[in-house]
Amino acid sequence: MVDPDGNMMPQSFEPVAAELANCQDDEAVVAVLRDRVFGQANLSAQQHLTVLIGYDTRPSAPHLLAAATAGVLALKLHAVSCGCITTPQLHFLVHNANHGSSSSSDSDGSTAPSLPSAPASPQLQTYFDTILGAFVQLAGTTASASSPTSSSAPTSGAAAAGGAAATRLFVDCANGVGAGQLQRLVPALQAVGIELQLRNSGEAAGGGQLNHKCGADFVQKERLPPAGFEDVPAGAQCCSIDGDADRLVYFSPQPASGAPAAAAATTTEGVGASSSSCGAGIMLLDGDKIALLAAVFIRDLMAQLPQQLLEGVKVCCVQTAYANGASTAFLREVLQLPAVCTPTGVKYLHEAAHEADLGVYFESNGHGTVLFSQQLRRRLEAAAELPAARELLALSRLINQTVGDAISGLLLVELILRRKGWTLADWQALYTDLPSRQLKLKVADRSSITTADAERVCVTPAGLQQAIDRAVSGFPKGRAFARPSGTEDAVRVYAEAATQQQADELARAVAQEVYDRAGGVGPRP
Ligand SMILES: CC(=O)N[C@H]1[C@@H](OP(=O)(O)O)O[C@H](CO)[C@@H](O)[C@@H]1O
Numbered sequence: 077m078v079d080p081d082g083n084m085m086p087q088s089f090e091p092v093a094a095e096l097a098n099c100q101d102d103e104a105v106v107a108v109l110r111d112r113v114f115g116q117a118n119l120s121a122q123q124h125l126t127v128l129i130g131y132d133t134r135p136s137a138p139h140l141l142a143a144a145t146a147g148v149l150a151l152k153l154h155a156v157s158c159g160c161i162t163t164p165q166l167h168f169l170v171h172n173a174n175h176g177s178s179s180s181s182d183s184d185g186s187t188a189p190s191l192p193s194a195p196a197s198p199q200l201q202t203y204f205d206t207i208l209g210a211f212v213q214l215a216g217t218t219a220s221a222s223s224p225t226s227s228s229a230p231t232s233g234a235a236a237a238g239g240a241a242a243t244r245l246f247v248d249c250a251n252g253v254g255a256g257q258l259q260r261l262v263p264a265l266q267a268v269g270i271e272l273q274l275r276n277s278g279e280a281a282g283g284g285q286l287n288h289k290c291g292a293d294f295v296q297k298e299r300l301p302p303a304g305f306e307d308v309p310a311g312a313q314c315c316s317i318d319g320d321a322d323r324l325v326y327f328s329p330q331p332a333s334g335a336p337a338a339a340a341a342t343t344t345e346g347v348g349a350s351s352s353s354c355g356a357g358i359m360l361l362d363g364d365k366i367a368l369l370a371a372v373f374i375r376d377l378m379a380q381l382p383q384q385l386l387e388g389v390k391v392c393c394v395q396t397a398y399a400n401g402a403s404t405a406f407l408r409e410v411l412q413l414p415a416v417c418t419p420t421g422v423k424y425l426h427e428a429a430h431e432a433d434l435g436v437y438f439e440s441n442g443h444g445t446v447l448f449s450q451q452l453r454r455r456l457e458a459a460a461e462l463p464a465a466r467e468l469l470a471l472s473r474l475i476n477q478t479v480g481d482a483i484s485g486l487l488l489v490e491l492i493l494r495r496k497g498w499t500l501a502d503w504q505a506l507y508t509d510l511p512s513r514q515l516k517l518k519v520a521d522r523s524s525i526t527t528a529d530a531e532r533v534c535v536t537p538a539g540l541q542q543a544i545d546r547a548v549s550g551f552p553k554g555r556a557f558a559r560p561s562g563t564e565d566a567v568r569v570y571a572e573a574a575t576q577q578q579a580d581e582l583a584r585a586v587a588q589e590v591y592d593r594a595g596g597v598g599p600r601p
Pocket residue numbers: 081082083398420421422439441443560561562563564568
């Protein structure tokens with residue numbers, strides 16, 4: 077079962093959803109929710125339950141808001157409207173309502189720059205205060221020791237806190253709900269030396285279309301600058317969020333005549349196993365690169381703590397099979413961190429990251445966050461006289477603890493680049509991606525393909541995995557897998573190899589095996 081965002085619902089909810097689908101009228105729906113959903117909350121009085129409701133900028137929002145509110149009131153529960161907000165902000169507010177505020181009050185006293193005139197609800201204000209307060213604390217405490225951030229496109233704007241040069245960041249908002257929230261941050265970020273230039277804010281004549289030729293998924297899959305970036309200079313610092321602002325990738329447009337950034341693999345998807353190259357476009361810093369940037373920063377902070385404080389503390393980085401092999405090798409061999417692989421879908425990554433005390437998780441498409449366990453936070457709080465302990469705690473406030481969040485992710489990346497004095501090219505040079513290729517094709521019934529080992533091995537149809545293994549063995553540094561999409565009627569193929577041409581060839585060879593053995597539909601790849 078898939079939710080509107082395309083994510084699989086928790087299995088425990090599937091029987092409830094089936095019961096709801098069978099309800100004949102509203103009363104029956106209310107009864108199922110009361111008995112099967114809120115009953116599980118194990119609360120003595122349902123009046124204590126408050127339901128937080130947010131909405132986005134789509135035309136369906138007023139209708140859905142009215143329906144959801146009516147449903148909550150029918151259950152005689154308290155409804156709180158959180159306004160037009162991003163998905164991760166709503167997660168944050170629910171978490172805060174349950175666990176009490178983890179606002180910037182336990183910081184080192186740095187105060188967040190005040191927000192602009194745009195009124196935020198008190199709950200939302202807590203969100204902004206928390207992440208901005210943490211940013212200021214982390215940027216300020218070592219401002220004198222760290223090199224100034226040197227953006228490839230420096231501005232003459234306000235000087236950053238601590239005297240660093242300002243960074244101009246072009247943000248592709250995917251014409252989604254994140255635009256308005258980032259707009260609120262513009263003056264506050266200007267005060268700390270980040271000049272946001274928002275594009276695709278949904279304000280173009282007629283309103284830009286959500287995620288159309290823009291957004292994190294477009295940029296990551298097509299390796300092209302989004303629409304609306306035609307005038308952005310080559311080498312500029314840019315990022316792209318998606319429509320509901322839970323994914324983030326960074327990129328830098330490359331000169332039209334120049335080759336694509338050496339490290340960037342070209343990846344294009346297309347039904348029918350199209351493998352056309354996008355050509356030179358951008359230097360991409362995807363979710364893998366964000367995860368590794370965070371991991372490097374965290375490892376450096378942890379290295380400043382006494383060994384005994386970290387005794388038994390489990391740190392891990394969670395990826396999926398789509399993570400570039402070079403990122404996994406860097407994690408294991410250079411950072412000496414365990415890399416865990418889960419099936420595709422953030423619910424799996426989130427769960428695996430929760431098992432560690434400090435779990436960094438990101439899908440390559442830019443959806444992810446860093447989770448700190450309660451136990452680790454307590455230990456750090458007890459050692460708060462140590463600057464690195466205070467900074468790790470601040471990091472746990474800067475990064476949304478509930479779900480991937482493009483806004484707090486953006487602050488995380490900007491903070492680390494500033495602290496390290498890195499440009500995007502420096503960050504890209506952390507490791508060199510193996511060239512890769514993604515394809516997708518249609519088969520008669522994609523459920524005929526079943527997988528194991530975090531989707532890296534095909535169990536059925538019989539013989540497919542052996543055929544993939546044979547294809548892979550012909551390519552140096554070759555790796556490939558095929559899996560049925562959870563959100564589209566397609567089978568996705570991923571391949572990487574020593575050269576782009578080989579990655580393309582391997583992907584096509586695997587797509588052909590899938591086509592032949594799993595009932596391909598349409599032209600053979
Ligand atoms: C290769 C890829 O990007 N897959 C995406 C996509 O899932 P598929 O199961 O591959 O269709 O949508 C999911 C939901 O948004 C996201 O979590 C996942 O990363």
